[in-house]
Amino acid sequence: MQQRGVSRAYINDLLSILQDxxxxxxxxxxxxxxxxxxxxxxxxxxxxxxxxxxxxGMTQREIAKELHIGISTVTRGSREWNNPKGGFRKLLKKK
Incomplete structure (x- = not known):
């Protein structure tokens, strides 16, 4: 899967150095x-x-208040959290 015209080879190169x-x-x-x-x-x-x-299980409003950030910032994270194919849930299951 390409992201914004970035080649898969470039993505793999970055992932490799991050892993190392x-x-x-x-x-x-x-x-x-x-x-x-x-x-x-x-x-x-x-x-x-x-x-x-x-x-x-914290609400978006609780998170925004605790982290001193806007609700829209939390909502963006929430969209990714609710993505069943995303990596966040997979990673947290490992912890």
Missing amino acids: SAKDVMFLDEFLKDLLTPGEYDALVLRWQIIKRLAK
Whole structure:
């Protein structure tokens, strides 16, 4: 599956380096901070916190209040959480 014209080979290349760097948490953190803008990095971190709270059964309003973010930000995460083919549920089942 291509995303916005990005080739599958490019996606696989990124996934491979992420998999390799995941073995060293500090290196992965540095790599992600180099790869992403500070705003993108923060958004990624918050998205994961949203998903974890949705998995615990918190309401969108509770999450928005707790994380000091807009309800629309939580709603975006909620759409992904409710995707039965998405990776969030698969990952949380492993934990």
